[in-house]
Amino acid sequence: MVDFASVSLTALKATTGLFGLSKLTFIPLFLAALTYYNYDLYDPENQPINVKSINKEYDFIVIGGGSAGSVLANRLSAIKEWKVLLIEAGGQESIITDVPILSLYLHGSRYDWKYKTEPSNTACQAMKGKRCCWTRGKVIGGSSVLNTMLYVRGNRRDYDNWASMGNYGWSYADVLPYFLKSEDQRNPYLARNKYHKTGGYLTVEDAPWNTPLGIAFLQAGEEMGYEIRDINGEQQTGFALYQFTTRRGMRSSCAKAFLNPVRLRSNLHIALNTQVTKILIDGNKRAYGVELVREGGVKQVVHARKEVILSGGAVNSPQLLMLSGIGQKEQLAQHGIKTLVDLPGVGENVMDHIAVGGMAFLIDYPISLVMSRVVNVNSAIRYAVANSGPLTSSVGLETVAFITTKYGNVSDDWPDIEFMLTSASTNSDGGSNVKRAHCLTDEFYSEVFDEINNKDVFGVFPMILRPKSRGKLKLRSANPFHHPLIYPNYLTHPDDVRVLREGVKAGLAVAETQAMRRFGARYHRKPVPGCKHLPHFTDEYWDCYTRQYTMTIYHMSGTNKMGPQSDPWAVVDPELRVYGTSGLRVIDASIMPQITSGNINAPVIMIAEKGADMIINYWTQGASGYHSNNLGYPHGYVKKRDLYSNLTYV
Numbered sequence: 001m002v003d004f005a006s007v008s009l010t011a012l013k014a015t016t017g018l019f020g021l022s023k024l025t026f027i028p029l030f031l032a033a034l035t036y037y038n039y040d041l042y043d044p045e046n047q048p049i050n051v052k053s054i055n056k057e058y059d060f061i062v063i064g065g066g067s068a069g070s071v072l073a074n075r076l077s078a079i080k081e082w083k084v085l086l087i088e089a090g091g092q093e094s095i096i097t098d099v100p101i102l103s104l105y106l107h108g109s110r111y112d113w114k115y116k117t118e119p120s121n122t123a124c125q126a127m128k129g130k131r132c133c134w135t136r137g138k139v140i141g142g143s144s145v146l147n148t149m150l151y152v153r154g155n156r157r158d159y160d161n162w163a164s165m166g167n168y169g170w171s172y173a174d175v176l177p178y179f180l181k182s183e184d185q186r187n188p189y190l191a192r193n194k195y196h197k198t199g200g201y202l203t204v205e206d207a208p209w210n211t212p213l214g215i216a217f218l219q220a221g222e223e224m225g226y227e228i229r230d231i232n233g234e235q236q237t238g239f240a241l242y243q244f245t246t247r248r249g250m251r252s253s254c255a256k257a258f259l260n261p262v263r264l265r266s267n268l269h270i271a272l273n274t275q276v277t278k279i280l281i282d283g284n285k286r287a288y289g290v291e292l293v294r295e296g297g298v299k300q301v302v303h304a305r306k307e308v309i310l311s312g313g314a315v316n317s318p319q320l321l322m323l324s325g326i327g328q329k330e331q332l333a334q335h336g337i338k339t340l341v342d343l344p345g346v347g348e349n350v351m352d353h354i355a356v357g358g359m360a361f362l363i364d365y366p367i368s369l370v371m372s373r374v375v376n377v378n379s380a381i382r383y384a385v386a387n388s389g390p391l392t393s394s395v396g397l398e399t400v401a402f403i404t405t406k407y408g409n410v411s412d413d414w415p416d417i418e419f420m421l422t423s424a425s426t427n428s429d430g431g432s433n434v435k436r437a438h439c440l441t442d443e444f445y446s447e448v449f450d451e452i453n454n455k456d457v458f459g460v461f462p463m464i465l466r467p468k469s470r471g472k473l474k475l476r477s478a479n480p481f482h483h484p485l486i487y488p489n490y491l492t493h494p495d496d497v498r499v500l501r502e503g504v505k506a507g508l509a510v511a512e513t514q515a516m517r518r519f520g521a522r523y524h525r526k527p528v529p530g531c532k533h534l535p536h537f538t539d540e541y542w543d544c545y546t547r548q549y550t551m552t553i554y555h556m557s558g559t560n561k562m563g564p565q566s567d568p569w570a571v572v573d574p575e576l577r578v579y580g581t582s583g584l585r586v587i588d589a590s591i592m593p594q595i596t597s598g599n600i601n602a603p604v605i606m607i608a609e610k611g612a613d614m615i616i617n618y619w620t621q622g623a624s625g626y627h628s629n630n631l632g633y634p635h636g637y638v639k640k641r642d643l644y645s646n647l648t649y650v
């Protein structure tokens with residue numbers, strides 16, 4: 001069955017299709033090693049099957065095969081009588097997307113939607129055109145194919161807070177079972193306690209390989225007075241080695257975890273390279289199907305007997321709602337789109353996590369992840385044979401810390417900063433992929449990092465957990481193939497600048513511990529362009545620095561927020577049904593009313609697990625009508641329209 005020659009050729013084509021991969025001369029040898037030792041990876045039978053022809057009608061249509069969509073397709077098609085169609089704009093994963101250390105190559109590749117934010121003067125000043133690059137997965141598995149695989153659930157208070165906003169069913173006690181439902185915890189110690197479980201679809205494991213810096217960071221944390229603990233367990237504050245959604249050191253995207261095992265279900269159709277251009281809504285405001293375009297430009301209309309579920313992610317979901325006539329009336333009118341449901345919250349409430357980029361600390365020992373040293377034929381073979389070694393490293397992410405700055409409440413266990421502690425930094429690949437993925441200008445990179453290219457360093461990336469700035473997303477045009485206009489409004493709320501400033505100071509303190517000093521740790525204190533006029537190491541300097549190297553952690557969310565009817569900005573209700581419509585839900589990162597305190601992939605998977613359960617319960621138990629119905633609008637949204645002008649801080 002497996003035709004090695006042609007499959008390797010496809011893999012090689014995939015490789016050359018990736019920007020900059022040609023520079024990586026070891027790749028052909030690497031592929032040879034994989035072919036030899038791990039040929040089953042090439043087996044095309046392991047991937048989801050791209051359906052040849054799409055039927056006219058299904059029970060459920062899921063738009064977007066990303067983190068959430070993969071879970072939904074799996075759970076809904078578990079009901080044998082239901083016919084499910086999963087539609088994904090991108091294609092298949094490849095053996096390159098599997099390799100954790102190569103994830104930066106995927107930014108800007110054919111697996112990426114390649115969004116850029118509109119130019120700003122509050123953030124991303126060191127990026128080309130003062131625009132931040134918003135990498136988003138366009139591939140089956142979605143952004144879970146490009147992400148750095150960190151498994152972080154967030155803080156219990158995040159969910160209790162969602163519930164206190166009127167979102168019944170979303171308290172921590174309510175959502176914990178859905179985190180557990182997916183989980184296959186491979187650390188035997190963790191697997192035993194009530195916060196973890198084995199046997200789910202989603203493999204969660206410790207890194208098979210760390211540098212000595214990983215443990216040193218833990219010791220630094222102890223010196224700073226923090227506990228070392230499971231940050232996904234009883235308490236969050238403290239230090240830990242990261243856990244990853246990998247399987248034996250290789251990426252286990254949501255497609256691998258949730259779709260591959262059910263790829264032979266005959267009631268599940270998966271359409272790849274197929275983009276939905278519109279959700280079809282009838283005179284009763286019921287979503288009855290979608291309009292789509294397959295590869296080669298073939299258009300088709302597909303009907304949904306029960307529900308349309310939108311899981312396009314935080315950028316595409318609001319865009320598609322607007323294109324389908326659901327959004328702010330004035331904005332839709334500007335593009336000649338007839339408003340079917342006037343919902344002012346669509347595209348508002350853009351939230352993301354940003355970190356201060358590029359804080360590099362030089363060390364005296366050759367133990368960090370200098371790419372030119374660790375990525376070679378030996379490490380490729382070690383990866384292929386033993387599923388270990390530096391290639392399994394998620395670009396040096398080793399240790400996590402949750403800390404509370406002076407702007408938070410230390411007795412609360414609701415930290416406001418996450419540290420990503422890394423055995424590499426911006427300079428560790430000599431100015432190739434990190435610089436490109438972050439869209440840094442050549443001038444900025446050269447001036448700050450050229451002199452330490454490929455030198456041994458560690459990195460501290462302080463990330464703000466609950467930013468107060470809110471952005472927005474608008475249509476550029478009525479053309480579904482045009483990218484929307486993205487205004488993240490980073491750092492427009494002064495509190496965000498203050499919290500990150502304290503994060504930087506705490507980051508510098510990590511390097512001052514004995515644990516790090518024994519490696520000769522010293523901050524690379526090169527003043528950055530744009531801030532040189534400010535006295536170094538002052539608050540003003542750090543604030544300026546943060547606006548220069550503003551690093552998105554790609555946690556876009558909130559653009560179709562969930563809320564009770566009393567919330568004029570709510571787009572979906574606590575059962576994820578779009579207000580003012582029936583037969584339509586949004587289930588993905590866009591429904592978060594408040595971003596969670598940590599990396600958001602595990603929360604998105606949880607949201608999809610819970611959403612799937614709601615749908616199944618509705619249609620198998622409570623269903624009285626023939627479709628889910630939420631024709632009510634959020635109360636008072638007309639009266640409160642003027643709130644709109646207060647929503648952002650610019």
Ligand SMILES: Cc1cc2nc3c(=O)[nH]c(=O)nc-3n(C[C@H](O)[C@H](O)[C@H](O)COP(=O)(O)OP(=O)(O)OC[C@H]3O[C@@H](n4cnc5c(N)ncnc54)[C@H](O)[C@@H]3O)c2cc1C
Pocket residue numbers: 063064065066067068069087088089090135136137138139140141142143144146147148149150151152274275276277311312313314316317320553554555556588589590599600601602604
């Ligand atoms: C570079 C990067 C690193 C990250 N690192 C981490 C990490 O380490 N840990 C963590 O927890 N989180 C991380 N994240 C965030 C996390 O991966 C995402 O938040 C999560 O995957 C979002 O899931 P989603 O289902 O909302 O959207 P996505 O996974 O983005 O899925 C949306 C899918 O819908 C498809 N789609 C969109 N529109 C259409 C359409 N009209 N028709 C058909 N298909 C469509 C898209 O192609 C995509 O496949 C990272 C993200 C990125 C990009």
Ligand SMILES: *[C@@H]1O[C@H](CO)[C@@H](O)[C@H](O)[C@H]1NC(C)=O
Pocket residue numbers: 409410411412
């Ligand atoms: C800090 O948190 C504790 C514990 O939750 C609480 O009792 C206290 O009131 C909080 N302090 C402030 C200033 O909010």
